[in-house]
Amino acid sequence: MNTPPRAAILSVGDELVLGTALDTNSRTLSAALRDAGLEVVEHRTVRDELGAIESAMRELAARSDVLVSTGGLGPTDDDLTRPALNAIVDGGAPMVEDPVARADLESWFAGRGRPMASINLRQAMRPRSARIVRNPGGTAPGLHASIGACSAWFLPGPPREMVPMFESDVLPAVRPAGAPMLAKRTVQCFGIGESALAELLGERMARGRDPEVGTTASGSVVSIQVVARGPGAGARAEAEAAACAAVAQPWAFAGEGGSLAGSVLEECRAAAVMLAVAESCTGGMVGGMLTAVAGSSDAFAGGWISYSNELKERELGVPRGTLEAYGAVSRETVEAMARGAAERAHAGIAVSISGIAGPGGGSDSKPVGTVWIGVHDARRGRTAARRFEFPGGREIVRDRAAKAALQLVRWALRGEDAAMIWERA
C-alpha cells in the first residue's frame, strides 16, 4: 500500500456551530489518526439538523476511506446522527432494538440506582445495517457501518466517553497494517520571524518534496512542521527535523510538546547551575513558566517579583542612584537586578526583566514595548543586557518579554552573544 488511507472527521452539534462550545474532539481524533498512519483530509461541523448531517455524511464518506463522527447520539429529539445514518444505509427503514445496547443501558441505570427514562431506549436502536460500539462510560452507544467503501464510525460527543471508545474499537480497526505511512515532526523556534525562518530553510520548503517542510506561527513561536510519507517515514521525518533544527540554530529550542522553559531547565541541569529570576514588568510570568514544568525545583531556585522600585532597591540591591539616573527600565537597572538575584539566591545564572508593558508609562525615548532584559552568569562573572522593542499590547509585550528572557538564558548558558543573534533574526 503506497498511499495512506484518507480519513475525515465530522462533528455534530448546534453548540459547536453556534460557538457556545469549542470542538476539541476534532483535534484529538486528527492527531491520533495521523499518528496511526492515516491522512486526515478534512474536518466538518454541522448543526443538529437531519438534512445537514445526512449530506455531510454522504459527502465525507465519498471522499475518504474512514469517517469518524462525534455527537448527536443522545436520547433527545435534537440527536439526529442515528436517523441520518439510517436514511443513508437503510433508506430510512424502521430501526431495530439492539439487545446488547439495551442490556448495557439497563445496567448503566441500575448501577447508579436510577430509573431509566423511556426516552433512553431510543439509544438502544440501530439501523439494520449498522452495528453497536459499546460505551463503557455513558449511555450513548456508538455505531459502525459501511457507507459505500467508507468505514464510518459514530461516537458520542463527550470526550471522556468518546476517547476510550475510539481507542479500544475504532483505532485498532482502521489502523493500516505495517509501518506507519505518515510521520510528523515539529521543531519549535523563538526569536525569529516566519519569513526569515523560511529564507533560512530555503529549498527545504519547496512544495512536493518528501519529507514536506512547512512553517506555522502561534504566539510568536514559529514551528517547523515536517511530514514524511511512505516506507521509512519515521526515520526520514526524524532526519529532516534534525537537519531543519540545525539550520534554525540558535532559535530552535524544542520538538513537539516541548517548551522553552523545559529546555532552559534541562540546559541548566546539564550545566549544573541553578537559575533565579528578577521580574518587573512580567510580574512572575517567567517563574510561572518555569514552575509549570514538573521537577523544576532541581534547576530553578526562585526569585523576586520586584515590581516596585522599593523592592528593586531593598531586596535586590539595585542602587538608588542607578534607579534615579537611568530609570527602572534601563541596562544599568536590569544588570544590577540580575546580579542581585544571582547573589541572593546563590544561583549560577539569573535573568532580569524590566520594561514598559503599557498601555500607560511610555515616553518618546522609551515607548510602550521597550523592555530591558539582563542575564548574569556568575560562573563567568559576566553580565549582559539587551533592549527590545516589542510590538503589540500589554499581553503580547509581556509574553514576548518572558519568552525572550528564557531564550537569552539558553544562549548565555552556551556563551553565545545574545545581542548579535537577535539582530540576525
Add this chain to the structure above:
Amino acid sequence: MNTPPRAAILSVGDELVLGTALDTNSRTLSAALRDAGLEVVEHRTVRDELGAIESAMRELAARSDVLVSTGGLGPTDDDLTRPALNAIVDGGAPMVEDPVARADLESWFAGRGRPMASINLRQAMRPRSARIVRNPGGTAPGLHASIGACSAWFLPGPPREMVPMFESDVLPAVRPAGAPMLAKRTVQCFGIGESALAELLGERMARGRDPEVGTTASGSVVSIQVVARGPGAGARAEAEAAACAAVAQPWAFAGEGGSLAGSVLEECRAAAVMLAVAESCTGGMVGGMLTAVAGSSDAFAGGWISYSNELKERELGVPRGTLEAYGAVSRETVEAMARGAAERAHAGIAVSISGIAGPGGGSDSKPVGTVWIGVHDARRGRTAARRFEFPGGREIVRDRAAKAALQLVRWALRGEDAAMIWERA
C-alpha cells in the same frame, strides 16, 4: 426579515487538520455571527492543499450567504487561500498587486526597522475581482470577493490579527438590518461548583424565562449567563445580572471580560492597601495574573517566588525550625511566608501559597493537590490560612491555587471568614 442570512466558516491549515493546533477561530466567529443575527450552518477545516481549499470554498459559498474563511494568507508556498480564491473568481488569471496592500506591508516593516523579505510581496497580490481588507496588526491583508451570491471574506489565521479585522470590516458589512435585539450579560464566580450555584439561583434558571439565566463552567470559573430578548433587552439583562450577582455573593467577582486579579486590585485600591505575594508551588502565577492588569502597580507591590526552602527562610524569614517541624506545605509555613512578605514589602496585605502540585512529592498525609494558602492582614494584625485539596494534575492544581489565593485576598479585605465561605460552597 423572516429568515436570517446563512453563514459558513472555513478554516485553512495543515496544523488544524493534522491536530497539531486547535481551531478556536471557528468558535469566536460563530458566536459573533450568531449574536449579530446570522444563522451559522457549518464549519469546515481543510488542509493547505489547493484543490481542497477550492472545493470547500465553492461548496460552502453555494450553501450560504456569507462565508468567513481564516488562514492560508501568509507569504509562503503553503499559503494557498489567495490562489484558490483566484481560481474561483478569476479563473486563475494573473493576480494584481494592490498598491494599498503594498504600502501597508512596506510601512509595517519600516516601522519595525526590518527589511521586508521579497517573499512578503506575495501578500500584496490579490485576484482582480477581489478587494483587500487591511490588517492593522500584521502583514497578511484579508480579501473580500463575491462567489456567486455569497459574500466571501478571507482573514489571516492568528486571532489577534483576525478578530479586529472581523469586527471592523466583516461584521458591519454582513450584519442584517433589523436583527432581533439581544443583550447578554455574564457574572463570573469562583470557589463554588456549578450545581451549588444553580441551587442558589433556583427559579431564575427556569426554562422559557426572559431574561434567560444559565450557567457554564470553564477552568473552575463558573459563569452565570443572562440573555434578554426584544425591546429594552439591555436594561433587563443588566438588572437580571445584578440580581444574580447579589445571590451569588461572595463568589461572584466580575462581569464579562473582568478578571479575579482585576477585582482584587480594585478592592485593594478601594481599601488603600498594597498587596504582596509569596509564591511557592504557583511560582509567580499570582503575580503574573495581577500584573496582567494594566495599572496594577498602584495596588501591587510585588513579591517573592520562594520556590526553595532556602529562599523561604533567608528572604521571607520563615524560621528553619518551622520548616523542619511542619514542612514547607503547612499552615505554619504559609502564615510565616505571608507575614514575611507583608513586612518586607511594606504591604497592607499579603498572600502566600505552598503546595504539592505533583506529579511527584505527594504523601499519604499530604497527597498531590494539597495546597496551603495564607493571608496576612497587617491592618488588623491578623493571619489566617486554609488547606485545600485540589483535584487534577499539576496545571490544574496550580491554576486553582492561584485563583483561590486571589479570592481569599478579596474576602480577607472584607473581613469575611474565608474558611467558612469555602465550606458553604
